[in-house]
Amino acid sequence: MVPTTPTGPAPRSGHRSPLPGALPAPTDGPAPTNAVPTDGPCTADDPRSPGTGAPETAPAHAVRLEGVRVVHGSGARAVTALDDVSIAFARGTFTAIMGPSGSGKSTLLQCAAGLDRPTAGRIVLAGQDIGGLDENARTRLRRERVGFVFQAFNLVESLTAAENVVLPSRFGGRRVDRDRVAEALQAVGLADRAHHRPSQLSGGQQQRVALARALVSRPDVLFADEPTGALDTVTSAEVLRLMRMLVDARGGTTLMVTHDPVAAAGADVVVFLKDGRVVDRLDLGRGPGDGGGAPCRSSGAPPPRALTERVSVIAARTTRLES
Numbered sequence: 001m002v003p004t005t006p007t008g009p010a011p012r013s014g015h016r017s018p019l020p021g022a023l024p025a026p027t028d029g030p031a032p033t034n035a036v037p038t039d040g041p042c043t044a045d046d047p048r049s050p051g052t053g054a055p056e057t058a059p060a061h062a063v064r065l066e067g068v069r070v071v072h073g074s075g076a077r078a079v080t081a082l083d084d085v086s087i088a089f090a091r092g093t094f095t096a097i098m099g100p101s102g103s104g105k106s107t108l109l110q111c112a113a114g115l116d117r118p119t120a121g122r123i124v125l126a127g128q129d130i131g132g133l134d135e136n137a138r139t140r141l142r143r144e145r146v147g148f149v150f151q152a153f154n155l156v157e158s159l160t161a162a163e164n165v166v167l168p169s170r171f172g173g174r175r176v177d178r179d180r181v182a183e184a185l186q187a188v189g190l191a192d193r194a195h196h197r198p199s200q201l202s203g204g205q206q207q208r209v210a211l212a213r214a215l216v217s218r219p220d221v222l223f224a225d226e227p228t229g230a231l232d233t234v235t236s237a238e239v240l241r242l243m244r245m246l247v248d249a250r251g252g253t254t255l256m257v258t259h260d261p262v263a264a265a266g267a268d269v270v271v272f273l274k275d276g277r278v279v280d281r282l283d284l285g286r287g288p289g290d291g292g293g294a295p296c297r298s299s300g301a302p303p304p305r306a307l308t309e310r311v312s313v314i315a316a317r318t319t320r321l322e323s
């Protein structure tokens, strides 16, 4: 598949301002049905969120799925990958999506990003019902508003790292500043690999090129499918910091699929899938001691002790899900 990471306009300017905050104990969000609450930690009353009645140009949710069902194949071989999923992802939040292998995480991400069409249901992305858009309009929407990091990287083998980063923008007919490409590669620690091809890079380095490609357009919504799956601890932390920054500094929205409780602990919300259904949800809040008021952290990762608590809560939920 051709990489579809889009080029986009400059991000919306500060629809929310980072506030210093503290980490609360994770709140329980048992959601045994698919009728999962559709708000993340930014509520309608939150000044960071436009709230109810917001104009369609500034929707409260970056992405919303309503009754989404995805069935692959037909007859005896039909597989229901998503089974009546309704969930919304608030603007300016970072959500981790977890669940056992085959639970529908990648399917959810691809549908939410407009890369796949669901069998049934409605998806609203950046204020637009994408079911009503033709292929050209969907492609344009993705290029302008979305960044996607694929589970399998999807780099073009014949191109260098820098050329891969710039490719989706070229498809969109846009010029991307060389400095911006260099900056994106520098941000993922690959400034010195700009002219290497994917086969000359390690798996983790390819994954970071894919992230640079998704971030270079400064997307409103970043979808990342196991972006730290092939990375060592240090590089993983750096990649998570970059995704966090898109949310904290640019007011963007990040949806990340991960199997790693440590990676998920940096998110504001963790959503758990099983057998194509959303079965659990954790609202982590944004910083230590925010008392549930969900102020935004002003900088990247939560402090170590809070992080440890988050990790153990997430790991316990994951274990329960897999048992």
Ligand SMILES: Nc1ncnc2c1ncn2[C@@H]1O[C@H](COP(=O)(O)OP(=O)(O)OP(=O)(O)O)[C@@H](O)[C@H]1O
Pocket (backbone or CB within 6 Å): 072, 073, 079, 080, 081, 099, 100, 101, 102, 103, 104, 105, 106, 107, 108, 151
């Ligand atoms: N093209 C396809 N044809 C048939 N079945 C598919 C197809 N794509 C996905 N599936 C099935 O849909 C279900 C959900 O797949 P999906 O890739 O979304 O899982 P996942 O949660 O991302 O798993 P993993 O953690 O292993 O990446 C699985 O049972 C999978 O076998």
Ligand SMILES: [Mg+2]
Pocket (backbone or CB within 6 Å): 105, 106, 107, 151, 225
């Ligand atoms: Mg997957």
